Amino acid sequence: MAQAKAEDVYRENCASCHGAEMDGGSGGALNEGIWKYGASDAEIAASISAGIPDAGMPAFEKALPAESIRALVVYIREKENAAQKSSAPKPKMLPGEPVRTEHASYIVESVVASGLETPWALAFLPDGRKLVTEKPGRLRVLDENWKLQPEAVADTPPVVVSSQGGLLDVAHAPDFEKSGWIYLSYSAPAPGDAKSSMTKISRGRIANNKWINEETIFEADPKHYTKSSVHFGSRIVFDRGHVFFSIGDRGEKDKAQDIGLPNGKIYRLLPDGKIPADNPFADRTDALAAVWSYGHRNPQGLVVDPRDHEIYETEHGPRGGDEFNRIRKGANYGWPVASFGMNYNGTPLTALTEKEGFEPPLHHWTPSIATCGLAFYNGDKFPEWKNDFFAGGLQGTVHRLRMRDGKVIEDEVVFEGMGRVRDVRCGPDGFIYVVLNNPDRIVRLVPAGAESGGKK
Ligand code: HEC
Known part of the structure; x- marks a missing residue:
């Protein structure tokens, strides 16, 4: 049976009482962020399924399947978010003007403008x-003063440039000063088929602006390469003698649940690409031994908390359900069986937001922020932000997350409206760096009143 879109379900069943725009009628507004009967997703779903008979709100549990009620909650969240956004004051984001946030004020400095x-x-x-x-396939070097070398590094691996594919993450080995290793993730072409691709991880060295000594760290079996141009994942991080990286579901969601397939996984390897003996599925014949966790959709943020070596991840949900996760050995993160999102066209995806045996997200964004780039702040320039996480989103925001006792207790938009956020990094100088597309540039956040003076 074709599932109805949330918009249509709402129009047919709810708009008469709650208004076409959810701004209210006999049934009260659903977009004001004020919830008489409970504000959580579960409570809103309960209001819809069980109804509120005394107040005149009919029960829909017989009329609508559970996944349709979940999709309605996503749709209500979108309308609520849009209404809150248009009424909230926009953070002032003019270069050179201080931006005030809950705990700290900063100035945006441009470091690479063109x-x-x-x-x-x-x-x-x-x-x-x-x-x-650069996504089109170039690796660029900037000097200590952010001066861009005019020529890209020569001889880097070929990439399939598609909607989301290209040259993706870059990271240096922890022993870089000794070894010189640099790691790249990218959409590699299939052998003999330049139109199919899969995420691949290689390492190499740079000498005289040339990529040399290339070694493959991870590549999927050629049969898993696909013409799909989405969900490559691709972040790379190092921790205590291991390299971790992510690969998205490549648009084939059910494969994320199969530990024998490369899609929708986070991997853990030794820096030379060998399998660590204590990987969770190292002894299983039905699994890829490199897999560390599974059930991911498109993880494009990965960072280590240096205090306890826990690994944190952000991943794109579909329409709603972007996630912030703590990555545990061998754990299943649920995609696509459980998700807070619905399909892009508004049809339901699943009634389940969580399930026994699945690791629930620490936090989710519904509507989606299109998570991309994740940093842990351990610099010394913003003491007010010490140990907070900064999650970027292609929609143009950077969210600051504060964790206490394993829970997210603050989610604040601290940066907005300067372009698509691809990457967020805590620089060794303690400033927060944001890599932007549309327009393409790199900016940094510098404490207000303490401008670095080293503008470029
Ligand atoms: C016949 C009118 C009517 C229809 C149809 C109706 N509602 Fe309601 N709804 C109400 C009334 C009345 C309330 C209670 C308002 C109050 O007490 O302030 C309510 C309350 C709610 C609440 C709880 C709000 C809160 O403040 O916690 C939610 C959520 C909700 N409705 C969603 C829906 C959805 C989704 C649909 C369609 C599937 C729907 N309603 C259809 C009349 C209606």
Whole structure:
């Protein structure tokens, strides 16, 4: 049976009492952020399914399947968010003007204003140089003063440039000063088929602006390469002798649940690509031994909390249900069986937001922020933000998340409206760096009243 879109279900069953725009009628507004019968997703779903007979709100549990009620909650959240956004004052984001947030004020400084095309990721080398990937397939070097070398690094691996594919993340090995290894993730072409691709991880060194000594760290079996141009995942992080990286579901959601397939996983390997003996599925014949966790949709944020070595991840949900997760060995994060989102066209995806045996997100964004880039702040320039997480979104925001006792207790938009946020990094200088597309540039957040003076 074709499932109805949330918009249509709402129009036919709810609009007569709650208004076409959810701004109310006999049934009260649903977009004001004020909830008489409970504000959580579960409570709103309960209001809809059981109704509120005394107040005149009919029960819909017989008329609508559970997944349709879930999709209605997503739709209500979208309308609520849109109404709150249009009434809330926009953070002032003019370059040079202080931006005030809950705990700290900052100035936006431009560090790279031109010369980059669709920058995707930023890495700080210990010698002061920076590396930037450009999605169309170029690796760029900037000197310690952020001066961009005019020529891209030669001979980097070929990439399939598609809607979401290209040259993606870049990271240097923890022992870079000794080893010189730089790791890249990208949409590699299939052998003999330049139109099919899959996320691949390679490492190499840079000498005389050339990519040399290339080694493959991870590549999928050629049969898993696909013409799909979405959900490559791709972040790379290191922790205590291991490299972790993510691969998205490549648009084939059910594969995320199969530990024998490369889609929708976070991986853990030794820095040379070998399998660590204590990987969760190392002994299973039905699994890829490199898999560390599974049930992911499109993880494009990955960071280590250096205090306890826990790994945190952000991933894109569909329409709603972007997630912030703590990544545990061998855990299943539920996609697509459980999700807070619905399909892009408004049809329901699943009634389940959580399920026994699945690791629930620490936090989710519904509507989606299109999560991309995740940083942990352990710098010294913003003491007020010490140990907070900064999650970027392609919709143009950076969210500051504060964790206490394993729970997210604050989610604040601290940056907005300067372009699509691809990457967020805490620089070794303690400033927060934001890699933007549309327009393509890199900016940094500097404490207000303490401008760095080193503008470029
Ligand atoms: C016949 C009119 C009517 C229809 C149809 C109706 N509602 Fe309601 N709804 C109400 C009334 C009345 C209330 C209680 C308002 C109050 O007490 O302030 C209510 C309350 C609610 C609440 C709880 C609000 C709160 O403040 O906690 C939600 C959520 C809700 N409705 C959603 C829906 C959805 C979704 C639909 C369609 C599937 C729907 N309603 C259809 C009349 C209606």
